[in-house]
Amino acid sequence: MKKCCIIGHRKIEANNDLLQNLRSIIVDLIENKKVNIFMFGSKSMFSSVCYNIVTDLKYTYKNIKRIYVRAEYPNISDEYEKYLHNFYEDTWFFDDNCNAGKLNYIKRNEAMIDCCDLCLFFYNKEYIPPSNTRSGTALAYKYAVEKKKIVINLHQCKRTPV
Numbered sequence: 699m700k701k702c703c704i705i706g707h708r709k710i711e712a713n714n715d716l717l718q719n720l721r722s723i724i725v726d727l728i729e730n731k732k733v734n735i736f737m738f739g740s741k742s743m744f745s746s747v748c749y750n751i752v753t754d755l756k757y758t759y760k761n762i763k764r765i766y767v768r769a770e771y772p773n774i775s776d777e778y779e780k781y782l783h784n785f786y787e788d789t790w791f792f793d794d795n796c797n798a799g800k801l802n803y804i805k806r807n808e809a810m811i812d813c814c815d816l817c818l819f820f821y822n823k824e825y826i827p828p829s830n831t832r833s834g835t836a837l838a839y840k841y842a843v844e845k846k847k848i849v850i851n852l853h854q855c856k857r858t859p860v
Contacts, residue, residue: 701735702727703767703810705838706744706820706852720852721751723818728759737765737810738786739803742835744820744852749785763787769806807838816848 710716727733736752738745749764756762766786768774772793774782782789792809811817821839842849 699735700731700733700816701737701814702733702816702818703737703807703814704745704748704818705739705807705810705835706742706748707822707833707835708742710743710747710820712743712747716852717747717751720748721755723850723852724748724751724755727816727818728755728762731816733816734759734761735763735765737767737790737814739767739769739806739810741803748818765790767792767806767810769802803834804837807834808841811838811842811845811847814847816850817842818850818852820852822853 724736736748738749752762752764756764764786766782766789768789768791772791774789779789792806817838819835819839819842821835823836839849839851
């Protein structure tokens with residue numbers, strides 16, 4: 699079982715070219731790279747766009763799984779877990795996140811990167827978050843590269859890889 703984490707900016711321009719390219723890349727990951735687990739965080743338009751594509755592809759590729767990785771709440775109620783299972787096959791929380799405080803999303807992204815075989819990003823190095831803070835996506839991208847993960851950055855992809 700190969701895993702792919704999905705990390706990207708909160709806001710992106712989801713035009714038709716990006717959507718078609720993203721769909722082609724995800725199909726390639728499933729068919730040729732044998733990825734069958736896709737890990738999603740929250741609060742990212744890129745994650746939402748990828749989630750919609752992966753969900754649509756589940757009709758064709760029945761073995762793929764969507765995992766929601768929580769940055770908060772190590773323990774959740776049965777009701778909330780049942781709610782999440784309406785959208786995801788499973789939900790995870792990494793123990794290292796328990797005492798992360800304000801770094802919880804950064805630590806969650808690092809944990810996803812650590813356990814994945816490859817990472818699907820939408821990272822624009824010129825993007826400045828509205829709050830003028832450091833970009834969590836930039837930190838995750840740098841971390842994935844340092845960990846020598848296979849990284850596909852949709853912001854840099856101009857066409858579908860062959």
